[in-house]
Amino acid sequence: MSAPSSPLRMPRLLLTGAAGGLGKVLRERLRPYAEVLRVSDIASLAPAAGSHEEVVPCDLADKKAVDALVAGCDAIVHLGGVSVERPFEEVLEANIKGVFHIYEAARRHGVKRVVFASSNHVIGFYRQTEHIDAHAARRPDGYYGLSKSFGEDVAQFYFDRWGIETVSIRIGSSFPEPANRRMMSTWLSYRDLTALVEKSLFTPGVKHTVVYGMSANRDVWWDNSAAAHLGFVPQDSSEIFRAKVEAQPPVAPTDPNAIYQGGGFTAQGPFGD
Numbered sequence: 354m355s356a357p358s359s360p361l362r363m364p365r366l367l368l369t370g371a372a373g374g375l376g377k378v379l380r381e382r383l384r385p386y387a388e389v390l391r392v393s394d395i396a397s398l399a400p401a402a403g404s405h406e407e408v409v410p411c412d413l414a415d416k417k418a419v420d421a422l423v424a425g426c427d428a429i430v431h432l433g434g435v436s437v438e439r440p441f442e443e444v445l446e447a448n449i450k451g452v453f454h455i456y457e458a459a460r461r462h463g464v465k466r467v468v469f470a471s472s473n474h475v476i477g478f479y480r481q482t483e484h485i486d487a488h489a490a491r492r493p494d495g496y497y498g499l500s501k502s503f504g505e506d507v508a509q510f511y512f513d514r515w516g517i518e519t520v521s522i523r524i525g526s527s528f529p530e531p532a533n534r535r536m537m538s539t540w541l542s543y544r545d546l547t548a549l550v551e552k553s554l555f556t557p558g559v560k561h562t563v564v565y566g567m568s569a570n571r572d573v574w575w576d577n578s579a580a581a582h583l584g585f586v587p588q589d590s591s592e593i594f595r596a597k598v599e600a601q602p603p604v605a606p607t608d609p610n611a612i613y614q615g616g617g618f619t620a621q622g623p624f625g626d
């Protein structure tokens with residue numbers, strides 16, 4: 354089947370983490386934006402759906418394999434890696450080495466645009482009473498948040514040194530619906546995620562832009578004015594789920610989920626003591 358057309362289209366787009374929750378969503382929804390979508394993961398992937406897809410298994414910790422993975426691609430949507438708080442050694446391999454390998458390969462192969470799935474956990478230790486923009490000092494809430502903070506630094510370095518442009522999307526909580534009270538503020542619908550990735554891929558001159566990935570929720574903690582040039586206007590809101598979420602038992606005021614923007618991530622670990 355031929356891919357649906359879009360005026361915004363490139364020859365070959367790489368999607369890492371394509372077997373994951375968001376990877377499965379974007380594998381479908383990014384299809385109009387590339388002649389060929391190269392999908393990759395360390396986990397097993399559904400076979401290529403047609404000539405518009407290439408399936409390339411890869412461990413992001415393997416530098417040579419990542420170099421081959423990136424060869425021939427025009428842009429990268431980098432979702433792959435550990436996506437929750439885990440022991441540092443796991444985060445080191447998949448996320449820290451992984452993001453370095455992606456940018457090294459981008460440099461070697463002349464890829465000029467990366468969309469990096471960063472996370473709200475780079476600023477997770479801000480309180481829910483605080484309002485911050487992209488310039489607020491980072492306050493990572495664990496090894497996972499540290500790895501995303503490193504990824505944002507790598508993105509800035511590869512722009513300053515090599516001119517590779519990146520949009521780092523500090524995704525809030527992107528799931529079919531908000532699962533709890535905290536996510537009423539952090540929720541990012543799949544439709545808004547897709548629109549933000551599109552803007553991140555095709556807006557000219559983004560340099561290294563940091564944007565918060567959230568829908569037009571009623572009570573938000575993040576200010577996206579520093580990313581206004583992306584022209585991202587979210588269409589959805591968590592408000593339609595409010596009654597369902599507020600029917601859940603109340604969260605104690607001393608619970609990190611009620612205090613910190615990063616919620617429960619701020620209280621995880623250490624591992625293996």
Ligand code: NAI
Binds near residue numbers: 371394523524527528
């Ligand atoms: P996920 O855990 O479902 O998907 C991540 C994928 O990366 C998995 O399929 C996994 O197999 C793959 N992966 C892990 N280690 C790998 C390695 N060494 N080599 C190659 N692939 C590897 O996570 P999800 O929810 O789809 O998130 C996608 C990205 O967005 C992640 O980078 C995550 O940190 C980020 N993000 C997601 C949020 C959300 O609400 N879903 C919020 C904030 C950030």
Ligand code: 15L
Binds near residue numbers: 527
């Ligand atoms: C993340 O960074 C995780 O990848 C995701 O699984 C959610 O936990 C999300 O943050 C969140 O903060 O809700």
